[in-house]
Structure formats: C-alpha cells, structure tokens
Amino acid sequence: MNLEIAGLTRRFGRTMAVAGVDLHAGPGVLGLLGPNGAGKTSLLRMMATAIPPTSGRLRLLDRDPGSYGPRREIRRRLGYLPQSLGYYPGFTVAEFVEYFALLKEMPPARIPAAVTIAVDRTALGGKANAKLRTLSGGMLRRVGIAQAIVNEPELLLLDEPTAGLDPEQRVAFRALLRALGQRATVVVSTHLVEDVGAACAQVVLMDQGKIVYDGTPGELAARGEGCGVGDAPLERGYSAVLAAARS
Amino acid sequence: MTAASAPAPSGLLPVMRRPGLAAARLLRLELRHSAMLWMLPVAIALFWLTTYRKTMAMPPLWNLRATSMQSGAITDFIAPVVGAAAWMGSREARRRTTDLVTISARPRWAERLTAWAATTSWAMAGYLGCLAVLYGVTAHQASWGGPLWWPAAVAAASLPTLSALGFAAGTLVPSRFTAPLAAIAAFFALALSTELIRGSHSYWQISPLVTGPWDTGPDAGVATFYHFVPDLPIAQVMFLAGLTTAVLGALALPEGAGPRSLRAAAAAVAAAGLLAAGTAVGLAGTGRLDNHGMIAIPALHDAASGRPIRYTPVCSHTAIPVCLNPAYASYLPDTAAALRPVLDELAGLPGTPARISQAAATYRQERGNSVAIGLTGPVLSGTPPVYHLLLPDQLDGPVMTASELASLVRSGAGSDLVASVTGDGPGASQAQRAVTAALMIAAGLPMPGAAPEIVRHANSQPGPSPGARCQRPAAGCPALRVGPGAGPRGQPPPGPAPGSPAYAAARRFAALPAAARRAWLVQHLTALRAGRVTVAQLP
Numbered sequence: 001m002n003l004e005i006a007g008l009t010r011r012f013g014r015t016m017a018v019a020g021v022d023l024h025a026g027p028g029v030l031g032l033l034g035p036n037g038a039g040k041t042s043l044l045r046m047m048a049t050a051i052p053p054t055s056g057r058l059r060l061l062d063r064d065p066g067s068y069g070p071r072r073e074i075r076r077r078l079g080y081l082p083q084s085l086g087y088y089p090g091f092t093v094a095e096f097v098e099y100f101a102l103l104k105e106m107p108p109a110r111i112p113a114a115v116t117i118a119v120d121r122t123a124l125g126g127k128a129n130a131k132l133r134t135l136s137g138g139m140l141r142r143v144g145i146a147q148a149i150v151n152e153p154e155l156l157l158l159d160e161p162t163a164g165l166d167p168e169q170r171v172a173f174r175a176l177l178r179a180l181g182q183r184a185t186v187v188v189s190t191h192l193v194e195d196v197g198a199a200c201a202q203v204v205l206m207d208q209g210k211i212v213y214d215g216t217p218g219e220l221a222a223r224g225e226g227c228g229v230g231d232a233p234l235e236r237g238y239s240a241v242l243a244a245a246r247s
Numbered sequence: 248m249t250a251a252s253a254p255a256p257s258g259l260l261p262v263m264r265r266p267g268l269a270a271a272r273l274l275r276l277e278l279r280h281s282a283m284l285w286m287l288p289v290a291i292a293l294f295w296l297t298t299y300r301k302t303m304a305m306p307p308l309w310n311l312r313a314t315s316m317q318s319g320a321i322t323d324f325i326a327p328v329v330g331a332a333a334w335m336g337s338r339e340a341r342r343r344t345t346d347l348v349t350i351s352a353r354p355r356w357a358e359r360l361t362a363w364a365a366t367t368s369w370a371m372a373g374y375l376g377c378l379a380v381l382y383g384v385t386a387h388q389a390s391w392g393g394p395l396w397w398p399a400a401v402a403a404a405s406l407p408t409l410s411a412l413g414f415a416a417g418t419l420v421p422s423r424f425t426a427p428l429a430a431i432a433a434f435f436a437l438a439l440s441t442e443l444i445r446g447s448h449s450y451w452q453i454s455p456l457v458t459g460p461w462d463t464g465p466d467a468g469v470a471t472f473y474h475f476v477p478d479l480p481i482a483q484v485m486f487l488a489g490l491t492t493a494v495l496g497a498l499a500l501p502e503g504a505g506p507r508s509l510r511a512a513a514a515a516v517a518a519a520g521l522l523a524a525g526t527a528v529g530l531a532g533t534g535r536l537d538n539h540g541m542i543a544i545p546a547l548h549d550a551a552s553g554r555p556i557r558y559t560p561v562c563s564h565t566a567i568p569v570c571l572n573p574a575y576a577s578y579l580p581d582t583a584a585a586l587r588p589v590l591d592e593l594a595g596l597p598g599t600p601a602r603i604s605q606a607a608a609t610y611r612q613e614r615g616n617s618v619a620i621g622l623t624g625p626v627l628s629g630t631p632p633v634y635h636l637l638l639p640d641q642l643d644g645p646v647m648t649a650s651e652l653a654s655l656v657r658s659g660a661g662s663d664l665v666a667s668v669t670g671d672g673p674g675a676s677q678a679q680r681a682v683t684a685a686l687m688i689a690a691g692l693p694m695p696g697a698a699p700e701i702v703r704h705a706n707s708q709p710g711p712s713p714g715a716r717c718q719r720p721a722a723g724c725p726a727l728r729v730g731p732g733a734g735p736r737g738q739p740p741p742g743p744a745p746g747s748p749a750y751a752a753a754r755r756f757a758a759l760p761a762a763a764r765r766a767w768l769v770q771h772l773t774a775l776r777a778g779r780v781t782v783a784q785l786p
Contacts, residue, residue, distance in 0.1 A: 045346065048346070048350050049349075049350050050346045050349050050350050068505075068506040068507065069506070072352050072506075073352075075350055075351060075352040076352040078350065080346070080347065080350055082346050082347060084343060085343075085347075086339075086342045086343030086344035086345070086346075086347065087342065087344065088280060088338070088342055088344070090280045091276075091280060095276055095279070095280075098272070098276065099273070099276050100347065100351065102269050102272055102273045102276070102353070103273075103348065103351030103352070103353045103358060104351055104352050104353070105269065105351075105352040105353055107265065108265050108268040108269045108272060109265075111272070147347070
C-alpha cells in the first residue's frame with residue numbers, strides 16, 4: 001500500500017478540519033470529492049507532509065513521515081500540486097520545473113531530460129522558455145502539474161488540477177492521470193465529478209472532515225439512482241451520499 | 248497533455264545525486280533571478296556618485312583612498328544589499344510557494360542558503376568591480392606604495408553580513424514591506440552606531456565604517472611613513488564573520504529547516520559565531536591610538552607593524568632642497584614653487600637649514616574624539632640643520648588640492664621657516680620681529696598676524712611639542728589647539744604692530760635691495776638671534 005491512513009485528525013485552533021479519516025490506496029487514481037470545507041485540502045496537505053497530523057497514523061510509501069529520514073525519502077518520491085499554486089514570475093517554465101526537480105533531489109544528470117518530458121506531457125513544450133508571468137491561468141496550472149510529475153512520483157497529490165483548464169486540456173489531462181496511475185498512487189481532489197468518472201478507479205467522498213463514501217465511481221453513481229439531485233449519474237450519487245450523511 | 252510513457256520512477260533507478268552539482272545548478276538558477284541583480288546598478292551608481300568621485304578628488308595616496316573606499320563602499324551597499332536580501336528571504340511567503348518548498352526533499356535551510364549565496368555573490372561581484380576600478384585608477388595615479396588590502400577586506404566581509412541580516416529579516420517577517428524597512432533600518436543603524444564612539448578604546452569601533460580614529464576623517468599622514476596596522480580591521484572581519492555565521496546558523500534552527508543533526512550543528516555554529524563576534528567587540532574595546540595614527544589592539548598587535556617604512560625621498564632643485572616622501576611626489580613641484588621665494592631669501596645665511604624634509608606626524612588621543620597631531624621632535628635639528636616639515640594634509644581637516652596645499656605651505660611653513668632662522672618666537676625682540684616681517688614681505692608672504700586664513704599650520708615653533716587639532720568644532724573644540732609646553736601653533740609669529748617703530752623698520756628693511764639685505768643678515772644674523780640687535784640698528 002502506498003497510502004495507509006488510520007484515525008487521522010487535523011485541528012486548526014477550534015476547527016477540526018479532518019476528523020478521523022481511514023484510507024488505504026495502492027497504485028491507481030483515487031478521486032477525492034467533497035463540498036467546500038470538507039477537509040480535502042487539509043487531508044492532501046498532510047499526505048504531502050506539508051503539515052503534520054494532530055493525531056492518527058499516516059504511512060506513505062511504506063514509510064512513517066513522522067521521522068526526518070523517512071520523510072525525506074518520501075518527499076523525493078512525492079509530487080504535489082497545491083490548490084493555490086505559488087510561482088516565481090521571473091522564472092521560465094523550464095526553470096521552474098528544474099528548480100523543483102533540484103529541490104526534490106533528483107540526480108542532476110537526469111534533470112534536463114525529466115524537465116523536457118514533464119513539460120511535454122503537460123503540453124507546454126512550446127512555452128518552455130516563456131516567463132511564468134506571461135502565462136494564462138490554465139497554463140500556470142499545467143506548469144504546476146509539470147513540477148509535480150517531473151520526478152515521476154510514486155505518490156502524486158493533485159488539488160484541483162483541472163481548475164482553469166479548457167475542455168480539450170481536461171480530456172488530455174485525464175489520459176495523463178490514467179497513465180500515471182498505472183504505476184503510482186494518484187490522489188485527485190476535485191469538485192468536477194466528470195473528472196472522477198473518467199479517470200478514477202476509486203472515489204472517496206468527504207464531508208465535515210470525515211469520509212462518508214469510499215468505493216468505485218460506478219457504485220457512487222448507483223447510490224443516486226432514483227433519489228439524487230443532479231444532471232449526471234455521478235452527480236446524483238454524490239448528492240445522495242451527502243444528503244444521507246447529513247441526515 | 249500527453250499520456251506518453253516516461254522513465255521509470257526515480258526510486259527504482261540507481262541514484263547518483265551528486266549534491267555539489269545539484270547545489271551549483273540551484274545557485275545558477277538563483278543567480279539568474281536574484282533581486283540583487285536588479286539592485287546592483289543602484290549600488291554601483293551610489294558608489295560612483297558618493298564614493299568614487301569623492302575618493303578620486305583626494306590625492307593619489309593609497310592610505311587615503313583605501314580608507315575612504317572602505318567606509319564609502321559599505322555605506323553605498325547597505326541599503327541595496329539588505330533590501331535585496333530581505334526581498335529574497337520573504338520570497339516564499341510572498342509568492343505562496345511555502346508548501347511546495349516545504350515538501351521538497353532538500354533541507355529548507357540549504358535552499359535558503361542558496362538564495363542568500365546568490366544575493367551575496369552579486370553584491371560581492373559589484374563591490375569587487377567598484378574596488379578594481381578605484382584601485383586600478385589609484386595604481387595608475389599613485390607615485391609610490393601599493394594597495395591596502397585590509398580596508399578592502401573589511402568592506403568585502405561586510406557584504407555577506409548585510410545580506411544575512413537582510414535575509415533573516417525577510418524570512419522572519421515575510422512581508423513586501425520588510426525589504427524597504429530593513430534597508431532603511433540597516434542604513435541608519437550602521438550610520439548612527441558611529442555616533443556612540445568615544446575615543447580609541449570604544450567598543451563601537453567594531454562598526455565596519457570605522458577605519459581609524461573616528462572623526463579624524465581621511466588622514467594622509469596615516470600609513471605612509473609607517474606600516475598599516477591591521478589590528479582594527481582584523482577585529483572587524485572577525486566580528487563580521489562571526490555575525491554572518493551566527494545569523495546563517497540561526498536560520499537552520501526552526502523545526503523543518505533540516506534534520507535534527509543539522510539543527511544541532513547549526514546551533515553550535517551559531518553559538519560559535521556569536522562568541523567570535525562578541526570577542527571581536529571586546530577586542531575593539533581594548534584598542535588605543537598608536538603614535539602613528541592607527542588603532543592598535545594589544546592582543547592582535549604585531550610589533551613589527553610599528554616599524555617605519557624605508558623610502559628614498561624626492562627632492563626639489565631649489566636653493567634649499569625640499570624633500571618629500573615619494574607618496575607625495577605629486578605635491579613636490581607646487582610645494583617647492585611655493586617655498587622658493589623664502590628659500591631664495593634664506594639660502595646661505597648662517598643657521599639656515601640645509602634641507603627641508605617632510606616628517607611623519609605623531610598622534611595622541613585626547614579627550615573624547617579629539618586627537619593631537621604634530622611633530623615628535625624639534626622642527627629644526629641635526630648638523631647641518633634640517634627643517635622638519637608637516638604638510639597640511641598630514642593634519643586633520645578637509646583634503647585639499649595640490650595648489651591649496653601649496654598656498655598653505657607657503658604662508659604657514661614659509662613664515663615658520665623665516666622665524667626659525669631669525670629666532671623669532673615667544674620672547675623674541677622687536678628687532679627679530681621686524682626682520683622676520685621684512686623677510687616675509689620680501690618673499691611675498693603676508694605680513695605676520697595679517698593672514699587669518701593660515702590655520703592649518705603645525706610648524707610655527709621650533710621645539711619638541713606637537714601641535715594639535717580638534718576634530719569636532721561643533722562639539723565646542725577650537726579649530727586649532729595648543730599643545731602643552733609650547734607656544735601657539737598653527738599661526739604665524741606675531742608681527743610688529745602697525746605704526747610701531749618695529750613696523751616701520753620692517754618696511755624699511757624689506758625695501759632694501761636683496762643684496763644689501765643679505766649682506767646685512769650675513770653679518771648680523773647671529774647677533775640678531777642672540778637678541779643683541781635693536782630696532783634702531785636695523786638699516
């Protein structure tokens with residue numbers, strides 16, 4: 001298992017953002033759904049080792065991120081796209097991706113080729129030498145994805161990766177997700193259920209810091225038959241599960 | 248976006264991480280995007296505007312230019328370096344990349360160190376460029392001596408410290424306002440710290456802006472006749488290195504900056520840095536002004552540095568040769584020309600010096616920041632007698648051009664030289680005063696007592712006591728002080744009062760043909776000096 005979580009909590013002051021999450025995942029694409037404030041981003045940041053959990057057990061890539069040595073090894077094999085991507089406007093696309101490849105301690109000899117591949121996979125090959133300040137929001141999102149995948153991560157965490165992408169790019173991105181999921185554990189936090197339906201083998205639905213559903217997209221769609229609200233089966237399943245959890 | 252296959256995951260491949268190469272690549276990226284790159288033109292423009300032009304206006308003496316460059320360059324680089332470093336230190340928070348950087352495998356401290364190193368490297372490159380130009384031009388102009396490297400080293404050591412302080416400020420308070428505020432605060436903190444200096448044993452001398460006894464300003468008399476004493480620069484470099492180490496070490500202390508072993512090592516390094524800085528401050532507090540105008544620190548002092556520098560003087564072809572230290576060779580033509588009329592009047596008279604020789608000044612710390620500067624021995628000594636001359640530039644005061652200096656030498660040393668031959672001074676007879684005044688009129692010098700501009704002169708009286716100058720007139724000190732046990736210095740001998748018999752005799756004697764004047768002096772000068780000639784006996 002690349003991802004083993006048991007009883008995980010995270011508190012910010014009086015707010016319990018993540019309230020006892022249990023989750024297991026191996027290679028494949030896992031969709032993380034939930035309304036705003038459900039705790040998806042906090043859970044993803046704990047998985048990314050950006051913040052420590054308040055309590056509970058977290059094992060990533062068969063290592064305990066609580067200790068510095070294993071945490072460093074996890075970070076070498078981790079890719080993370082935060083919800084709000086910060087960037088340095090003066091860097092070019094290639095420089096930005098190279099910068100994070102170096103911070104991830106990739107072997108220097110492999111970096112130029114890895115940067116080229118990551119930039120090409122996110123369809124930014126023609127913009128490799130463009131300054132980030134000149135790029136559109138969708139392109140910046142793809143730069144964020146490129147820096148996340150440059151080290152061919154075994155655990156890839158993407159927070160709202162398709163925000164700002166046009167339909168054509170989203171279709172291409174789903175194909176990329178499926179390819180990455182063949183070898184790595186990919187966790188995608190999103191509001192767009194069609195992304196989950198198209199790319200994820202497993203879907204987890206969070207509400208108020210807890211997991212209220214863990215199964216396949218097909219099973220989630222089935223939950224909404226006859227009772228959910230929405231235009232698509234997955235949307236109806238999503239709303240039906242949330243309604244049931246809140247009742 | 249494409250789902251094309253990619254290389255296998257890094258963890259499955261044999262890993263050749265080569266941290267040195269990775270660090271070099273990171274540094275290259277940081278160098279390309281360092282804010283200091285943008286601030287460099289500002290720093291260089293400030294240097295040119297305030298330091299280079301001022302320093303180039305000084306005589307081409309290595310000591311003057313090196314010390315002026317040290318304090319000037321640091322002042323010019325403070326704000327740009329601290330501001331740029333603070334901007335880089337606050338970058339992650341401002342650009343909201345904290346999460347991305349935090350989850351990277353490379354210790355965060357190492358990443359920060361790279362950004363600091365890039366900032367420092369650009370600052371250092373800019374400074375070294377400025378230094379190279381200034382020293383290069385000085386090497387082209389200077390007639391003697393070589394560059395002083397300790398002042399250059401102090402200025403160079405200041406840059407990593409300023410950069411580290413700015414970077415730490417940006418890291419601790421990551422706001423867009425931190426950079427300008429830190430730059431302004433650093434400028435005023437460093438500039439105002441010198442206001443606290445009192446005397447040569449002040450702890451505040453550790454400030455890298457200090458190049459010697461504070462408030463004396465650039466002094467041409469220092470490190471020309473004696474070797475440069477590096478005691479204070481050594482303490483300053485030690486202080487700066489210690490402070491840099493402590494600040495950079497402290498950046499590795501927060502949790503998440505690196506592994507526990509790294510943080511423990513950083514704590515030890517920071518403590519060692521603080522200890523070094525504290526020791527340097529303590530050493531600066533034990534400093535004292537040595538006889539040659541430099542700050543000596545007993546624990547660091549090398550007695551060999553007090554030895555005089557051997558040199559062959561450059562001499563004029565005047566009736567009485569004027570010999571200067573070769574460093575002042577560019578002053579010789581103007582100085583000799585200024586003294587020529589006096590020397591022509593005096594040459595060949597009994598008791599006249601055989602040579603005018605530039606002497607080293609001696610320094611003595613007085614109250615507060617006041618420093619007494621003057622000659623160690625008598626103005627006239629040896630057989631045949633040699634007149635020891637202190638050029639006005641060797642005293643404290645504004646640096647002057649060669650013609651300004653020559654004018655002061657003419658009115659100051661010229662009248663002093665005449666007085667030393669006639670025996671004029673405190674207790675001199677009216678006849679002596681009249682002859683002195685007559686010779687000065689004949690040589691085209693202003694009448695004694697009628698030249699208020701003659702205030703920078705320290706050779707007016709033969710005798711062992713030094714003249715003195717006060718460095719801070721605003722603090723209530725007179726512009727020229729009286730040395731203990733000596734007559735008034737820095738003024739021409741008092742001339743006869745207008746309307747008095749001596750005044751009339753002086754006018755009469757000056758009006759004589761040069762040959763008649765000389766003939767009378769050859770015959771009666773010994774008696775005149777002994778006080779056996781009256782005004783009435785003057786022709």
